[in-house]
Amino acid sequence: MNDQAPLPFLDLAAQQARMAEPLRKRIETVLRHCQFILGPEVAELESRLAAFCSASHCVSVSSGTDALQIALMAEGIGPGDAVFLPAFTYTATAEVPLLLGATPVFVDVDPRTFQIDPAHLAARIADVQRAGRLRPRALIGVDLFGQPADWPALQAVASRAGLFTLDDCAQSFGASLAGRRLGTAADATAISFFPSKPLGAYGDGGALFTQSAERAALYRSLRTHGEGTTRYEVLRTGMNGRLDTLQAAVLLAKLDIFESDLAARERVARIYDARLGNRVAIPRRVADATSAWAIYAILLPDTAARDRLQAGLKAAGVPSAIYYPTPLHRQPAYAATHDGAALPVAEDLASRILALPIHPDLSQAQAHRVCDAVLANV
Numbered sequence: 195m196n197d198q199a200p201l202p203f204l205d206l207a208a209q210q211a212r213m214a215e216p217l218r219k220r221i222e223t224v225l226r227h228c229q230f231i232l233g234p235e236v237a238e239l240e241s242r243l244a245a246f247c248s249a250s251h252c253v254s255v256s257s258g259t260d261a262l263q264i265a266l267m268a269e270g271i272g273p274g275d276a277v278f279l280p281a282f283t284y285t286a287t288a289e290v291p292l293l294l295g296a297t298p299v300f301v302d303v304d305p306r307t308f309q310i311d312p313a314h315l316a317a318r319i320a321d322v323q324r325a326g327r328l329r330p331r332a333l334i335g336v337d338l339f340g341q342p343a344d345w346p347a348l349q350a351v352a353s354r355a356g357l358f359t360l361d362d363c364a365q366s367f368g369a370s371l372a373g374r375r376l377g378t379a380a381d382a383t384a385i386s387f388f389p390s391k392p393l394g395a396y397g398d399g400g401a402l403f404t405q406s407a408e409r410a411a412l413y414r415s416l417r418t419h420g421e422g423t424t425r426y427e428v429l430r431t432g433m434n435g436r437l438d439t440l441q442a443a444v445l446l447a448k449l450d451i452f453e454s455d456l457a458a459r460e461r462v463a464r465i466y467d468a469r470l471g472n473r474v475a476i477p478r479r480v481a482d483a484t485s486a487w488a489i490y491a492i493l494l495p496d497t498a499a500r501d502r503l504q505a506g507l508k509a510a511g512v513p514s515a516i517y518y519p520t521p522l523h524r525q526p527a528y529a530a531t532h533d534g535a536a537l538p539v540a541e542d543l544a545s546r547i548l549a550l551p552i553h554p555d556l557s558q559a560q561a562h563r564v565c566d567a568v569l570a571n572v
């Protein structure tokens with residue numbers, strides 16, 4: 195039945211071919227000046243990223259996870275603090291508060307956009323206040339799969355409770371909400387340059403955005419061992435959290451094609467929407483927003499239907515993936531910290547969600563091949 199080569203889930207080689215010459219020049223420049231740590235490309239990247247999302251400050255760091263950690267460290271978050279975050283996200287979102295001794299408090303998500311539910315956030319803050327054991331301190335809202343969370347509603351709930359708001363935008367840099375690129379929707383925004391993210395490096399990397407000069411200065415200090423204004427003055431406990439110059443050089447080349455990459459992802463999403471929308475549950479678009487389409491996830495009726503579809507796709511040479519098979523409150527590492535609140539949507543999504551390939555080098559013909567294979571197996 196399958197007479198065509200399997201499709202890749204992501205095609206970083208094809209993307210590389212589209213920017214081969216500028217990429218080579220960028221890398222060669224670094225090899226010539228040899229400033230491998232905090233070289234000029236790092237500052238250039240930070241100012242271009244800040245301009246891209248109209249943020250006042252950008253501080254590049256060693257990964258998306260480290261961006262989240264530095265942001266919480268700057269607020270002094272630690273033991274006794276409750277950090278609210280969605281139960282349906284990548285593990286790093288919950289790992290970071292735990293590393294700092296704080297307690298993650300899991301919040302359920304919207305069944306069709308998959309984004310954290312502001313009404314349930316309010317309920318979970320009330321749970322923590324009633325129990326009286328933890329101080330509500332911070333919200334890590336996640337922009338899941340490329341779409342923005344409902345930041346206006348989240349900010350309203352968070353500000354009533356006096357929470358610091360951190361946008362985990364690891365998957366969604368390039369998306370916009372109300373005509374504005376993500377990067378300024380919360381008190382601080384963390385992004386990731388993991389190679390498979392919409393703006394990926396060739397290794398680990400990340401960045402923080404904030405409108406606060408004070409926070410930006412803290413982030414710069416924390417990413418370099420808590421250093422002060424002179425090199426060997428140590429003001430606070432920090433970390434080795436810098437972005438490599440070579441990764442900044444790669445990202446500068448990628449930034450030149452980023453907008454066209456985003457448009458190409460949107461074209462694939464539209465083909466999927468149009469051809470699959472009346473046979474399976476397609477992702478609901480967040481209102482007044484654009485998506486970076488890190489992931490295009492559909493919902494099947496149940497786990498058995500998902501298993502059947504995944505097997506059928508595989509036989510047709512179409513890769514698929516499950517983000518995420520287990521909600522965080524069910525993970526062995528985190529279950530003990532969970533207060534037992536019901537999180538039915540996160541559990542339901544984990545049982546029947548499936549991601550289809552989406553990337554800027556997926557041709558229209560390939561997108562239709564994906565759709566043919568889905569329609570033949572649902």
Ligand SMILES: *Cc1c(COP(=O)(O)O)cnc(C)c1O
Nearest residue numbers: 257258259284286364365386388
């Ligand atoms: C990828 C990701 C992270 C972590 O980013 P790294 O750069 O891999 O450390 C954090 N949160 C979410 C939601 C992610 O998808």
